[in-house]
Amino acid sequence: MSKNTKIAKKVKVQFLIFLAIYITVGLINARYLPKDPREVIGNVANRWIVGPEGVWYLRINPATVVMSFVVIAILIWFARLVYKEFSLIPTRKQAFAESLMEFVYDIVQSSIPDEKYARPTFVIAMTLFLYIAVSNLISGFIPGISVEVSKVINESGQVVRHVKFVLFNDTFPAPTSDLNTNLTYAVMVFLISQYFGIKAKGIKAWLKGFLEPIPIMLPMNIIGELAKPVSHSLRLFGNITGGGILVLALSYFVKYMFLPPFLWAYFGIFSGLIQAFVFSTLAIAYIASQVS
Amino acid sequence: MDLFEINLTAVIQLMSFLFLLWMLKRLLYDPFFSMIEKRRQKIEGELAEAEQIRREAEKMRKEAEKLLAEANQRAQSIISKAEAEAEQIVESAKQKARIEAEKIKQEAAMDVERQKQEVFQQIQSVATELAVSMAMKILKGTLDEKAKREYLLKFLREHER
Secondary structure (H helix, E strand, O other): OHHHHHHHHHHHHHHHHHHHHHHHHHHHHHHOOOOOHHHHHOOOOOOOOEOOOOOHHHOEOHHHHHHHHHHHHHHHHHHHHHHHOOOOOOOHHHHHHHHHHHHHHHHHHHHOOOHHHHHHHHHHHHHHHHHHHHHHHHHHHOEEEEEEEEEEEOOOOOEEEEEEEEEEEEEOOOHHHOHHHHHHHHHHHHHHHHHHHHHHHOHHHHHHHHHOOOHHHHHHHHHHHHHHHHHHHHHHHHHHHHHHHHHHHHHHHOOOOOHHHHHHHHHHHHHHHHHHHHHHHHHHHHHHHHHO | OOOOOOOHHHHHHHHHHHHHHHHHHHHHHHHHHHHHHHHHHHHHHHHHHHHHHHHHHHHHHHHHHHHHHHHHHHHHHHHHHHHHHHHHHHHHHHHHHHHHHHHHHHHHHHHHHHHHHHHHHHHHHHHHHHHHHHHHHHHOOOOOHHHHHHHHHHHHHHHHO
16 A cells, blocks of 8 residues: 555656656747748648658658557567466456456457457457557657658759657657558458458358359459458548647647647547557458458 | 658568567467466366365265264164163062062061961960969869869969970
């Protein structure tokens, strides 16, 4: 009991220190705000991309990569904490992890009764949920270092990006607001669902599934299947990117004062967690529709 | 269009995701499933144990009931036996008392008889004496002194016998 109150006190002190720094930095930031809203709003669609123009395999989004590494590190750190004290009688951390996993596993089991496919589906859906939830929380809720990119076309017609790092004007850049991340995961889920479909039904029945209910529906069915990863990835991408842009625009109009934390809380906690849940549930649903 | 550009990041994201999946599987999911399995086994074992204990208790209860019934029966038999014995004892005591009484009665009767006899003898002797004295009174004068003495001596001798 005394230990708990001690920790709570420590957390309170840390939070107060953070608030003080946040307000100070916010006041300093407000002095350097661009006068023209177009300068901010016009840059929201820009991304920090490094590499030669037109060569996709040499171009990289450093913000996305670094943030996803941070998210992965946090998740592995938490998993290690839980793993170290895994026991039959759960501790608080373990109970939290277990209830989370049970929650997802129940959803998986209710849609995929076959244990052979439920396990790998659970592993994929759970990892997706954790990754997206943590990345949405960190980059949607916690004020941190954000990247402002302005594009200038120079004399030789090349695009030059001016990168500016800003503290506490916005949250961390979200890996999930980058289509590279979302499309990769959506395509991965799509391929896995097709693979499970072939494995569960056999290749003949799987191919026959495209001719149902009548053979003339073949193109519709193919389009329907291909639309899945597109809608899957764009849903998350649109929500997170749109939320980010909306917050940025609104924050500019209130000069980054007072309102942003509430908007971040909404877009980070509500929207972010719901989108993580939706993404993993859809992954389960797509795999289930192929397996059954 | 920066927002929709697909580049090397996708590959990196896939790799890092697979790494995360592998790590979490090792650190979270496998222990989770094994823990669930272990808990299921433990609960199953405990339930089986409880069932066994319950069955044993049932058996013991039945045994105890049987023993109790047996004990009851035995007590009943002992009581009835004791009752019979008591009755017998009473009966025998009564018999004995009756015999004793009979004996006492007989003895008393014999006593009475004997006393009667004695009294009778005493009466006889007294009567004899009276008769003698009466006879002497009647015979007084008719007999001389000598004869008197002789007769008396004879009489005394007879009586001494």
